[in-house]
Amino acid sequence: MTTSTETIEQLATREYKHGFYTDVEQETIPRGLSEDVVRMISAKKDEPEWLLEWRLQAYRVWLTMREPSWGNIKYGPIDYQNIIYYAAPKQKKTLSSLDEVDPEIRRTFEKLGISLEEQKILSGVAVDAVFDSVSVATTFKEKLAGLGIIFCSFSEAVQNHPALVRKYLGTVVPYSDNFFATLNSAVFSDGSFAYIPKGVRCPMELSTYFRINAKETGQFERTLIIAEEGSYVSYLEGCTAPMRDENQLHAAVVELVALDNATIKYSTVQNWYPGDKDGKGGIYNFVTKRGKCQGVNSKITWTQVETGSAITWKYPGCILQGDNSIGEFYSVATTNNWQQADTGTKMIHLGKNTKSTIVSKGISAGHGQNTYRGLVKIAKGAKRAHNYSQCDSLLIGDKCGAHTFPYLEIKNSTARVEHEASTSKIGEDQIFYCRQRGLSSEDAVNMIVSGFCREVFRQLPMEFAVEAQKLLSISLEGSVG
Amino acid sequence: MLKVRNLHARVAGREILRGIDLSMNHGEVHAIMGPNGSGKSTLARVLSGHPEYEVTEGEVLFEGENLLEMEPEERARAGVFMAFQYPVEIPGVNNAYFLKAALNTMRKHRGEEELDAMEFMTLVRDRMKQLDMDEALLSRPVNEGFSGGEKKRNEIFQMAVLEPKLGVLDETDSGLDIDALRVVAHGVNTMRNADRSFLVVTHYQRLLNYIVPDVVHVLTDGRIIRSGGKELALELEDKGYGWLEEPVGLK
Numbered sequence: 001m002t003t004s005t006e007t008i009e010q011l012a013t014r015e016y017k018h019g020f021y022t023d024v025e026q027e028t029i030p031r032g033l034s035e036d037v038v039r040m041i042s043a044k045k046d047e048p049e050w051l052l053e054w055r056l057q058a059y060r061v062w063l064t065m066r067e068p069s070w071g072n073i074k075y076g077p078i079d080y081q082n083i084i085y086y087a088a089p090k091q092k093k094t095l096s097s098l099d100e101v102d103p104e105i106r107r108t109f110e111k112l113g114i115s116l117e118e119q120k121i122l123s124g125v126a127v128d129a130v131f132d133s134v135s136v137a138t139t140f141k142e143k144l145a146g147l148g149i150i151f152c153s154f155s156e157a158v159q160n161h162p163a164l165v166r167k168y169l170g171t172v173v174p175y176s177d178n179f180f181a182t183l184n185s186a187v188f189s190d191g192s193f194a195y196i197p198k199g200v201r202c203p204m205e206l207s208t209y210f211r212i213n214a215k216e217t218g219q220f221e222r223t224l225i226i227a228e229e230g231s232y233v234s235y236l237e238g239c240t241a242p243m244r245d246e247n248q249l250h251a252a253v254v255e256l257v258a259l260d261n262a263t264i265k266y267s268t269v270q271n272w273y274p275g276d277k278d279g280k281g282g283i284y285n286f287v288t289k290r291g292k293c294q295g296v297n298s299k300i301t302w303t304q305v306e307t308g309s310a311i312t313w314k315y316p317g318c319i320l321q322g323d324n325s326i327g328e329f330y331s332v333a334t335t336n337n338w339q340q341a342d343t344g345t346k347m348i349h350l351g352k353n354t355k356s357t358i359v360s361k362g363i364s365a366g367h368g369q370n371t372y373r374g375l376v377k378i379a380k381g382a383k384r385a386h387n388y389s390q391c392d393s394l395l396i397g398d399k400c401g402a403h404t405f406p407y408l409e410i411k412n413s414t415a416r417v418e419h420e421a422s423t424s425k426i427g428e429d430q431i432f433y434c435r436q437r438g439l440s441s442e443d444a445v446n447m448i449v450s451g452f453c454r455e456v457f458r459q460l461p462m463e464f465a466v467e468a469q470k471l472l473s474i475s476l477e478g479s480v481g
Numbered sequence: 482m483l484k485v486r487n488l489h490a491r492v493a494g495r496e497i498l499r500g501i502d503l504s505m506n507h508g509e510v511h512a513i514m515g516p517n518g519s520g521k522s523t524l525a526r527v528l529s530g531h532p533e534y535e536v537t538e539g540e541v542l543f544e545g546e547n548l549l550e551m552e553p554e555e556r557a558r559a560g561v562f563m564a565f566q567y568p569v570e571i572p573g574v575n576n577a578y579f580l581k582a583a584l585n586t587m588r589k590h591r592g593e594e595e596l597d598a599m600e601f602m603t604l605v606r607d608r609m610k611q612l613d614m615d616e617a618l619l620s621r622p623v624n625e626g627f628s629g630g631e632k633k634r635n636e637i638f639q640m641a642v643l644e645p646k647l648g649v650l651d652e653t654d655s656g657l658d659i660d661a662l663r664v665v666a667h668g669v670n671t672m673r674n675a676d677r678s679f680l681v682v683t684h685y686q687r688l689l690n691y692i693v694p695d696v697v698h699v700l701t702d703g704r705i706i707r708s709g710g711k712e713l714a715l716e717l718e719d720k721g722y723g724w725l726e727e728p729v730g731l732k
Binding site: 428430432438439447451 | 554
């Protein structure tokens with residue numbers, strides 16, 4: 001009772017749970033970015049000539065670009081010449097089974113609670129574990145291969161399925177797309193690749209755990225998922241990173257392609273190091289994620305739970321090209337302490353009868369700043385296109401902020417566009433009410449927050465939803481006394 | 482069960498309670514009456530541990546324990562329930578979910594098994610019937626969009642589910658029409674037993690026609706200036722509070 005008057009002002013004091021460092025020998029290249037570095041990365045990965053050319057084109061375009069400044073985020077200048085663009089755990093030989101994985105790396109996964117055996121046995125989830133830049137272990141490949149599904153690291157796809165990579169790479173996010181995506185195109189290290197053949201329903205959730213580990217190593221993931229006609233895939237991406245003082249740049253690109261009658265669900269739980277309670281350190285997360293509903297009746301659903309990173313800048317979008325195609329975006333973004341998030345989506349309606357749904361939930365606590373930025377664009381030919389947007393903000397305390405920037409560009413008079421927005425605050429009175437019913441302050445906040453996010457959590461696969469809820473409560477821990 | 486000794490409390494720097502003495506036994510219903518601003522609601526909130534109220538002097542023992550040293554949730558778990566004068570809305574949180582979480586927290590505290598969804602619903606349906614409540618309220622967010630009467634009924638309903646040792650009713654009758662008042666009173670009366678006590682804070686005597694108190698206290702200016710049987714309430718209704726403030730022998 002003595003300190004309770006300042007309950008709401010008290011900020012998180014909790015240490016980042018996944019803050020440890022694994023001592024694995026790293027193979028790195030010198031700091032900085034140049035054409036030579038791009039060539040070196042490509043050579044290390046033994047890439048075909050066309051891919052090197054593609055990287056170099058990107059690099060040359062990047063040199064002419066300027067870092068965007070329109071985001072509602074503040075951060076110090078990034079020195080792109082002071083970044084190491086490639087790091088890979090040293091491997092002596094190719095691995096044929098999990099037993100051959102470096103025990104240090106295995107222990108790290110176990111600490112994170114994602115031991116591969118457990119994943120294999122218990123959850124039936126195929127995990128393509130990306131440790132820094134190179135895949136160290138892949139599971140369930142045979143089972144998937146039986147169905148003709150390709151699920152592997154991006155590098156492997158370049159080696160083993162070059163025609164597919166070449167056909168689709170850059171078709172959704174071209175190498176000249178934006179500053180960060182272009183940088184990624186020049187220097188991307190690795191990532192995931194999935195290909196679901198015609199008519200196949202992928203029998204398990206595909207998932208990748210990303211992890212940034214090498215000190216001062218920028219992470220440039222590249223993911224490409226292709227769903228052929230009538231296929232279905234659900235892909236999960238979850239992230240944790242060790243504690244660091246230096247800010248770490250992360251600029252990933254994800255491209256999704258859905259052909260006729262195909263469905264892709266892409267779910268993300270992002271839990272990178274957010275910086276300490278004074279705003280020191282943390283990941284800078286500048287991500288370009290886009291899906292193309294290329295075929296008729298195709299559907300892409302983005303679901304994201306963003307709890308980590310010092311800065312989050314991402315707008316997973318859908319290009320609704322095929323008639324009757326559907327794009328969905330469900331998002332929970334949390335900012336606590338000094339975190340900043342500028343996130344939302346872009347729904348580009350090109351085909352007839354295309355539909356999009358946007359549900360965005362922003363939670364701000366501490367000094368956190370949370371911005372929703374969304375574009376709904378309805379092209380001339382997109383007859384009877386329909387968009388529904390809902391943007392809700394929840395404030396905890398009075399030092400945080402919530403901002404909403406919806407952009408609408410409508411060129412067709414048959415379009416129907418609805419937008420709803422709300423801002424609410426968790427008040428002392430609500431918390432006291434819950435406490436009077438026997439619930440602790442933390443439980444009260446968690447209950448209110450998960451009630452607020454329910455529409456989004458409902459979109460996540462079950463086991464992921466549980467994890468997301470846990471993460472959310474961890475990231476808000478200490479936001480009330 | 483409850484012993485309040487020389488309780489002083491203030492809110493926003495202003496002293497509201499100036500030395501309350503009060504003693505309640507198990508099974509008793511005490512009414513606190515008094516004019517507006519006398520400190521009735523403050524007493525209820527101080528007992529429940531509202532963070533805006535600061536206790537400056539005195540002590541409160543609940544079942545022999547020092548209540549003032551306990552956090553609000555500890556008091557609740559120990560069996561102190563407050564029916565709020567202004568029940569708080571919690572958007573997005575389902576009423577049934579909220580109540581189940583509260584009930585299971587209390588049960589866990591008492592070393593009892595948590596109820597599963599089926600057992601919980603059986604209990605809840607029974608209590609809802611008692612209070613003539615629409616079951617649809619269960620699936621709505623806590624108090625959101627409830628009418629004034631529904632909110633008050635919901636408070637008593639929660640109390641009926643949580644089964645506290647001490648129910649503190651903070652002006653539960655305000656804003657209730659006569660039918661709702663009867664229903665609420667019936668809910669409270671059903672819960673009365675030899676162990677459970679109630680502290681009923683009210684401005685009007687009306688409620689006490691239905692919830693008949695054992696003791697009536699009159700609070701003025703932060704002090705109890707008169708205590709008596711249920712007749713005292715009737716006398717007040719008749720003569721008004723001014724009658725008590727004048728008499729000789731009282732400061």
